[in-house]
Amino acid sequence: MVKKLALLYEGKAKKVYTTDDANVLWVEYKDSATAFNGEKKATIAGKGRLNNEITSVLFSKLCEAGIPNHFIQKLSATEQLVKKVTIIPLEVVVRNVVAGSLAKRLGIPEGTRLEKPLIEFYYKNDDLGDPLLLEDHIAILKLATSEQIAVLKELALKVNDVLTKHFADRRVRLIDFKLEFGVDAEGAILLADEISPDTCRLWDMETNEKV
Numbered sequence: 360m361v362k363k364l365a366l367l368y369e370g371k372a373k374k375v376y377t378t379d380d381a382n383v384l385w386v387e388y389k390d391s392a393t394a395f396n397g398e399k400k401a402t403i404a405g406k407g408r409l410n411n412e413i414t415s416v417l418f419s420k421l422c423e424a425g426i427p428n429h430f431i432q433k434l435s436a437t438e439q440l441v442k443k444v445t446i447i448p449l450e451v452v453v454r455n456v457v458a459g460s461l462a463k464r465l466g467i468p469e470g471t472r473l474e475k476p477l478i479e480f481y482y483k484n485d486d487l488g489d490p491l492l493l494e495d496h497i498a499i500l501k502l503a504t505s506e507q508i509a510v511l512k513e514l515a516l517k518v519n520d521v522l523t524k525h526f527a528d529r530r531v532r533l534i535d536f537k538l539e540f541g542v543d544a545e546g547a548i549l550l551a552d553e554i555s556p557d558t559c560r561l562w563d564m565e566t567n568e569k570v
Contacts, residue, residue: 410555428550444541454535534560
């Protein structure tokens with residue numbers, strides 16, 4: 360069993376610690392909640408436990424489906440071990456149904472089902488407001504190579520296939536969701552961060568009410 364050492368990073372939803380294994384990190388989920396790029400903050404009791412549980416279950420399911428990710432094991436109600444990766448500074452958003460910013464941006468009615476999943480890239484940069492990027496923008500900024508972008512797309516679609524079925528079996532529609540990826544010590548791209556209510560838009564299949 361690895362030992363938790365120093366706090367490496369504290370974000371909006373998690374604390375990340377180093378361990379006595381250079382390739383393993385210790386993640387602690389927090390009860391804090393944010394909105395509008397962190398401008399609004401609150402505490403929701405039990406949120407950390409819920410997000411840790413959901414992420415652990417979904418990452419394990421994705422691993423079984425052959426999708427490489429950083430999850431190692433759940434340690435406690437709010438803690439888990441993950442492989443250390445260098446995060447690619449892109450948010451990969453997969454959309455199955457028009458909602459939120461996409462509806463506003465394109466003038467398409469919210470709830471319109473897309474003929475095929477839409478993949479969007481956003482620059483992970485709070486100072487710039489996480490702007491939408493074209494692949495040419497990614498190349499200009501040198502955030503990822505064309506080969507890496509192809510892998511990100513392939514993995515994102517595989518994740519979508521698994522999650523769409525997982526939620527549909529529970530009568531929930533996966534509208535859209537955000538993924539993050541990282542590169543491990545061997546240069547492999549792994550799914551990272553979390554998959555939870557914080558990163559997914561979910562609607563009830565019968566009523567279309569937000570879950």
